[in-house]
Amino acid sequence: MKQIEKMLLLSISFMCLLLAGRMLYTQSLTYVFLAWNTFLALIPLMMSRRLKPGEKLHWRNILKLAGWLLFFPNAPYLLTDLFHFHSAPPVPVWYDLFLLSTAAWNGLWLGMISLMRVEQFLAGCLTSRPVYLCLGAASLLCGYGIYIGRFLRFNSWDVFTAPYALLQNMAGHFIHPFHHAEVWAFTALFAMMFGLFYYTLKMLRSSALC
Structure with missing residues (x-):
């Protein structure tokens, strides 16, 4: 895991180099948001590192998990910057x-590495079936979080700064799900795509190829 994180740090440095080169060449701030979005994407990984495998699921770790889940969508959200x-x-x-x-x-x-760290923690507290259910739920919630972030323009911290507006928008998705088919299609397809990538990574790690 540490080797993967080192390579990921190298990849982030490469992205920053590309961004800096573009800014110097054009003398503009186009795509500078990638730096901020990458910083936000690092938060769930840093939070997942606070979860120590072998510890019990006490209230402090539950709060850590909740914080991680709140910021988790910020990592794969970077995929939508391709728009x-x-x-x-x-x-x-x-x-x-x-x-x-x-x-x-x-x-x-x-996103995948932070989820893997969360899985390692949960595996020490729960049996395999609840762990898989938690991973599936996290992927679905991540997809939903990305949707409301990209298309409704809410942020993770709006849970605290604009809870009423956030809940008002979310309520319609659940009360009238068929009127918001795109929301649920995006959520489901993202969860399936992310799940495929995640379990491919796990298979590669287990076969000592990664």
């Missing part, structure tokens, strides 16, 4: 493709 990709001369289109793809790649891996 911003477009030709923007004088920067070659391939340069921006490398920049956005690297950021998306980093976000995906930050």
